[in-house]
Amino acid sequence: MEFKTQLYEYAQWRHEVAQTIEMYREWSDRCGLSNRKSSETLSNMLQTLNGERVTLAFAGEFSRGKTELINALFFAEMGGRLLPVTTERTTMCPAELFYDAATPGYMRLLNIETRLEDTSLIEYRDNSSSWKQIDLDYDSPAQLQEAFKELFAVKKVSQEHAKNLGLWNEVEASELGLLDAEEVEIPCWRYALINLSHPLLKQGLCILDTPGLSALGIEPELTLNILPAAAAIIFVLAADRGITKRDFKVWHYYINNVRGLAKIEIAVVMNKMDMLMDEHLDTAEYDRSIADHVDNSAKMLGFNRQLIFPVSARQALVAKNKHDVALLEKSHLAGLESYLADNVVLPRYTALKQKITLNIDFLLSESLSLSEEKYQYALDQLEEFKKIDCDNAEMMDHLLIETRERQQAYLLNVKNFQDSYRFFAVQSEVLVDSLSKITVDAVIQRSKDELIHNLTTYHLKKKIQLLFDELRDLLQHAVEVNNETGNLTKEIHKKFGHEYGFKDVELKLFSLSEYQFQLECILEEGEIFRSSAKTTMTEQTVVVKKLYSLIISKVRKVFNRAHQDAKYWRKMVFLPLMHQIQDHKKQIDSRLHMLHKISGSKEDVAENIAFLEERLMSLGKQRSELQTIIGAIKLDEYAALIPRID
Known part of the structure; x- marks a missing residue:
């Protein structure tokens, strides 16, 4: 299946599931089974489905044809190039293309001077006032082309200013003969956000175009946050250049490091294969030349040969524009498109389905x-009322006494549950507080105060290590508190699930293992980047300070998710039991009301039997509706649990 077709089908599935969840929400409201907590859960699921993006990141050195490849893969139907490509200039800042239905098309550009601040890219993107915005008209290719020229923009600044920005490296300047230059050329923009109403982007496709080693080296977030968040990374080489030292640095320090993450697919594209074509080569010799390049690249990179795709993006773009089937086949683009279809969209569908489930x-x-x-x-x-003899006073008295005893037992159960829940509330509050922003920020602030007086790379690195040790201890303390909370929760569930006869509901305990794993990953990624920073073209203390800022941002997010999830679990864990208790009360009250009403009256007995039969039909219809909803949401394991109504 073609990538585009797969992407459209994935988008359609998300739309259908979102509609079914809306049906379930309406059913819950109508049946009196909804509450604020369940409504929040459903809203979060809808937000996840509607906000899902399949991100493809294109990485590689300058002038490897990344932008042309993007045009050929996704935008050829526009009759030309959506993203500009010139021989004089290359894209100078990372550019992220996506679709946001909430706002008209735009390109937002973040000034390179923001590198002087400690604010992360993630924090900046939530503040539109920090960006220069250019409105985009998707129906005007000329306007788009003119606006996108900003992606090439550069300016000249003093060596000192470039050094302060982390954009100056004496070794590279010496190699380029620029060591004595009074001014150096730097990008005008740090990052670009491009919101376009393109059909593929509307289906959830997101594209990241990175401009090379320098951008990856000076922006830790690209390596530690943005690239690992992609569904796939396509590393682009140029066949006419082979694998240069700079290509190998990008691969070794920034791409290869994320290969161990199971959720990320990585492919290598040997672009510009048409440059190998010689008029003296026949087709067989040309194919052997391509195969040799792929074999050599696989050996040098230590990578699976089957995931290296020889491509001519230029030929593919021309072929698609001219509907030239032979030229498109010659470009070898189909292999890469098949890879994207089979290895990117389908796993995203599987992962999202599991998450929703x-x-x-x-x-x-x-x-x-x-x-x-x-x-x-x-x-x-209903069966009981059909057997009632309203003239039998002894039977009626017995039923009333039995029901009042149930009512007294219920009241005792409620009191016992309230007493137990008070213990749980105190214990779970300790858990929530152990993960709170105040607790985490207290540790971080101490570290930040110490870092002010340690400006060398060595001391910065040591302080970062100490910070992580403290954060690891903080999370371990939360784990111990959570274990105590879990044991208490199990005891309460066992007591009311068995001793008081409430129907068993699967108990879901809270776990912090996921957050411990995430924290360890941050530490490992930080160490990898800190080590690789020795080879980047930038001043070390600038990079490590940026790394520290990024680490703080990521750590806060991990603890914040754990804090929010603990609060949510605390609210939800006893909700099924509370609902059973409340529903039990309604049943007892209803039974008492009916018994009082029918006492001594055959007409009232018949009336209540008719009422119960009608209610039984209504409840049966509700169950059938739930069965339909579960079938529509494609969770067949639940549909099998619901008895069918004949």
Whole structure:
């Protein structure tokens, strides 16, 4: 299946699942089973489905044809190049292309001077006022081409200013004969956000075009945040140049480091294969030349030969524009497109389906349990009322006494549950506080104060290591508190699930193992980048300070997610039990009301039997609707749990 077709089908599936979740939300509201917590969960799932993006990151050195490859893969139907390509200039700043339906098309450019601040790229992107904005008209190719020229923009600054920005390296300047230059050329922009209403971008495709080693070296976030967040990284080489030292540095320090992350696909493109074509070579010799280049590249990179794609992006773009099937085949682009279809979109679909399943599992389990309990209680009550002899005063007294005893038992259960829940509330508050922003910031602030007086790369690195040791200890303390909270939770569930006869509901305990893993990954990634920074073209203390700022940002996000998830778990873990207790009360109250009403009246008995039969039909319809919803959401394992209504 073609990548574009796969992407459209994935988008359609997300749309259908979102519609079904909306149906489930409406069903829950109508059946009286919704609450603020479940509504928040459903809203988060809808946000995830509607905001899903499949990010493809293109990395490689300058002038390897990354932008031309992007044009050939995704934008050829426009009849030309969407993104500008010139022989004089190359893209000077990382550019991210996506679609945001909430705002009209735009290109936002972040000034290179923001590198003097400690604010991360992630923090900047949430503040539109920090960017220069150029409105874009997708229906005007000329306007787009003119606006995109800003991606090439450079300016001249003093060596000192370039050094302060982390954009000056004496070794490279010496190699280029620029050591004595009074002014040096630097990019005008640090990052570009491009929002376009292109059909593929509307389906959730997001494209990242990076401008080479210098950008990856001076922006830790590109290596530690943005590239690892991509669904796939396409590393682009130029066949006419082979693998240069700078190509190998990009591969070794920035691409190869994320190969161990299972969620990321990596492919290598040997671009500009048409440059190898010689009029003296026949087709067989040309094909052997391509195969030799692929073999040599695989050996040098230590990479799977099957994931190296020889391509001519220039030929592919021309072929698509002219609908030239033979030339398109000659460009070898089809192999790369098949790879993207088979290895990028399908895994994203699988991962998102698992995520949605895990999130909705809690709500569906509770809905199934409560629906079945209501139906069974109504059925039992109907059978009981059919056997009632309203003239038998002894029977009526017995039923009333039995129901009042149930009511007293319920009140005792509620009191016991409230007492137990108070213990849980205190213990879980300790857990939540151990992960709070105040607790984490106290550790971070101490580290920041110490860093002010340590400006060498060595001391900065040591302080970062000490910071992580403290943060690791902080999270370990939270793990110990969570274990105590989990044990208490299990005891309460066991007590009310078994001793008081409430229906068992699967208990979901909170775990911090995911956040411990994420924290360790941040430390490992930080160390890798710190080591690789020795080879980048920048002043070391600038890079390490940027690295520290990025680490703080990522650590805060990990603890914030853990804090929010702990708060959410704390609210949700006893919700099914609370619902059973509340529903039990409604059932007892309803039974008492009916018994009082029918006492001594055959007409009232018949009336209540008719009411119960109608209610039973209504509850059966609700269960059938839930079955339909679960079938539509494609979670067949739940559909099998719901008894069908004949």
